[in-house]
Amino acid sequence: MKHSSPIALSVFVVIYLVFLYAPIFLLPIFAFNDSAVIAFPLSGFTLHWFKELWGEDVLFRAATNSLIIAVSTAVLSTCFGVLTARAMARHQFIGKKPIFGLIMAPLFLPEIIIGVSMLIVLLQLGLALSLWTVIIGHTLIATPFSVSILATAFNNMDRSLEEASLDLGETRIGTFRRVILPLVAPGLISSLLIGFIISLDEFVIAFFLTGTDPTLPVYIWSLLRFPSKLPIVMALGFLLLVLSLILLSLFEAARRRSERLTGG
Amino acid sequence: MADFWEKTRDSFAGWRLIGLPFGFGFLLLLTPLLLMVLLSFWTQDYLDLRRDFTLANYREVFTHPVFFTLIKRSLAIALVVTLVTVLLAFPVAYFISFYGGKRKTLLLFLITIPFWTSYLLRIFLWKIILGYNGVINSGLSSLNLIDAPLSFILYNSNAVVLALSHAWAPFAILPIFVSLEKIDRSLLEAGRDLGDSAYRSFFFITLPLAMPGIIAATLIVFIPTIGDYVTPKLVGGTEGLMVANMIQVQFAKANNAPLGASLALVSLCIVMLIALIFLFLNRKYLGRRV
Numbered sequence: 001m002k003h004s005s006p007i008a009l010s011v012f013v014v015i016y017l018v019f020l021y022a023p024i025f026l027l028p029i030f031a032f033n034d035s036a037v038i039a040f041p042l043s044g045f046t047l048h049w050f051k052e053l054w055g056e057d058v059l060f061r062a063a064t065n066s067l068i069i070a071v072s073t074a075v076l077s078t079c080f081g082v083l084t085a086r087a088m089a090r091h092q093f094i095g096k097k098p099i100f101g102l103i104m105a106p107l108f109l110p111e112i113i114i115g116v117s118m119l120i121v122l123l124q125l126g127l128a129l130s131l132w133t134v135i136i137g138h139t140l141i142a143t144p145f146s147v148s149i150l151a152t153a154f155n156n157m158d159r160s161l162e163e164a165s166l167d168l169g170e171t172r173i174g175t176f177r178r179v180i181l182p183l184v185a186p187g188l189i190s191s192l193l194i195g196f197i198i199s200l201d202e203f204v205i206a207f208f209l210t211g212t213d214p215t216l217p218v219y220i221w222s223l224l225r226f227p228s229k230l231p232i233v234m235a236l237g238f239l240l241l242v243l244s245l246i247l248l249s250l251f252e253a254a255r256r257r258s259e260r261l262t263g264g
Numbered sequence: 265m266a267d268f269w270e271k272t273r274d275s276f277a278g279w280r281l282i283g284l285p286f287g288f289g290f291l292l293l294l295t296p297l298l299l300m301v302l303l304s305f306w307t308q309d310y311l312d313l314r315r316d317f318t319l320a321n322y323r324e325v326f327t328h329p330v331f332f333t334l335i336k337r338s339l340a341i342a343l344v345v346t347l348v349t350v351l352l353a354f355p356v357a358y359f360i361s362f363y364g365g366k367r368k369t370l371l372l373f374l375i376t377i378p379f380w381t382s383y384l385l386r387i388f389l390w391k392i393i394l395g396y397n398g399v400i401n402s403g404l405s406s407l408n409l410i411d412a413p414l415s416f417i418l419y420n421s422n423a424v425v426l427a428l429s430h431a432w433a434p435f436a437i438l439p440i441f442v443s444l445e446k447i448d449r450s451l452l453e454a455g456r457d458l459g460d461s462a463y464r465s466f467f468f469i470t471l472p473l474a475m476p477g478i479i480a481a482t483l484i485v486f487i488p489t490i491g492d493y494v495t496p497k498l499v500g501g502t503e504g505l506m507v508a509n510m511i512q513v514q515f516a517k518a519n520n521a522p523l524g525a526s527l528a529l530v531s532l533c534i535v536m537l538i539a540l541i542f543l544f545l546n547r548k549y550l551g552r553r554v
Contacts, residue, residue, distance in 0.1 A: 005359065005362075009355060009358070009359050010359070010363075012355050012359075013355070013356055013359045016352060016355075016356050017374065017375075019430065020375065020430065021377075021378050022393060023378070023389035023390055023392075023393060023430065024377075024378040024381065024386070024389070026389050026392055026393070026399070027381065027385070027389070030392070037397075038392055039395075039397035039398070039402065040397065040398075040402035040403075040406075041406075079284075080284065080288065081285075083281045083284055083285050084281075084282055084285045086281055087279075087281035087282035088282075090277075090278075091274050091278030091281070092271070092275070092278065093274065093275040093276075093277075093278030093279055093282075094275055096278070099286045102290065102293065103282075103285050103289050105289070105293065108535070108539050109532070110488055110491020110492075110508070110531070110532070110535060111488065111491060112491040112511060112512075112528070113297075113491060113528055113531075113532050114293070116511060116515065116524065116525070116528050117293075117296035117297050117299065117300040118292065118296050119515065120299055120300055120521065120525065121295070121299055123521070124299070136292050139288070140288075140289070140292060140293055143285065143288075143289075201382060201383050203383060203384055203494060204493050204508075207493075208512075216382075217382060217383070217384055220382055220384050220385065224384070224498070233385065233388075237381050237382055237389075238381075240380075240381045240382055240385075241380055244380040244381070245377065245380055
């Protein structure tokens, strides 16, 4: 079926893309604009805001916190995802449906509900807010995504490969390491990546559950209140965009390479 | 007997695997939620919690005009945002799936690029576009089309709808795209061969088969919107504030956690109710196809 696209539809898609790119287009404009006020007309090119960004000590602490939280979240949610996906794919047990429902529930809960309910418990128990409380909150919301990704990986796996390995005398651990793990590896990587991204950009839960140590979004939020800091925020946003695009391209290149090596 | 043992062993193996994630969810999600329910029936007495069972918080939520207005507004904004996002996303997903050709991956990538920076900043940038000295106002005044900056475009619920419809775009496009990709194109060809008009084949084949994707997109957009805190706070002004902002105020400045808990629970119930309606619709559509 070969179609030339209808003109009205093509025009709509172009306008929609302009709408999608409109805000992001402003990031580089104001990141390099030589004025402390974020407004038109523009006044000239500068790298001043990037220099000032470099001097923000809190930024580095916030970025480190965010990285620690994002890596922990990615690892935890992927572990939970593997356990859940494997149990769901291979075993029949009592309470299967409600247990699965509870693990997937955060998908259907607004983040503020999770943040608030955890805050209540922590305050009642008199526990201090720390990076750990944020990691717990983020793991709760990232796990359902890991489960969905890994469920596909485990369901698509040919069971007989595993049985063959066990029949041929490989131990359970050896089978897991040499047969199952390589087969679900793409799913594992996607799961780690999605957990990492969800955590890195999450604001509301972090806002409720951070103590004195801010995460990157909480830090950005605090900057947004000061008009004088806005050009720095623009510079930071631009850097984040460029950084994630570079990472994404590297990931895509690696994926294509492994596809070529394994013959697709 | 052997069968029974086999089943029991399977059950244990299943529990051993799922025990850890279940325990995590039970302790850190279900227990906090139940405690929130409990708290919503208590009252705050200055610095102390009064632990007598009372419906006072709920009475306040439903009778106090401020809370009721906020809940109504959040619901209305969430419904409008969902409608706008899905309506705008569908043609885009349709275009990529049916006319994307070899460039499908590239087009999908193009759609996600604007979302690879901080969510907070994406919302904040709308403030720069819509603001007093923003892109639209300075553009229009440099063209001499307006004398004074337009003030009705920022700090109201329209701004919230615009910013959120933008923020959720890829989350609506992707599921709809996936469901469109699954449609067997020979069904459309068969319909055409048998004399279907373009109109008929769209409304009687494409649209019904894309329904699971549309319903998924609807849920994905609706649920986070009704509890959104950031967007109303940044671009909503006072008349665009939503229930999440009030919940936060109750926990922070107002220091009335029980009232905040009951507000959160009422919004949660609304979300659940609407999610259930959509899931029911989805099941109905899926059921008819099998």
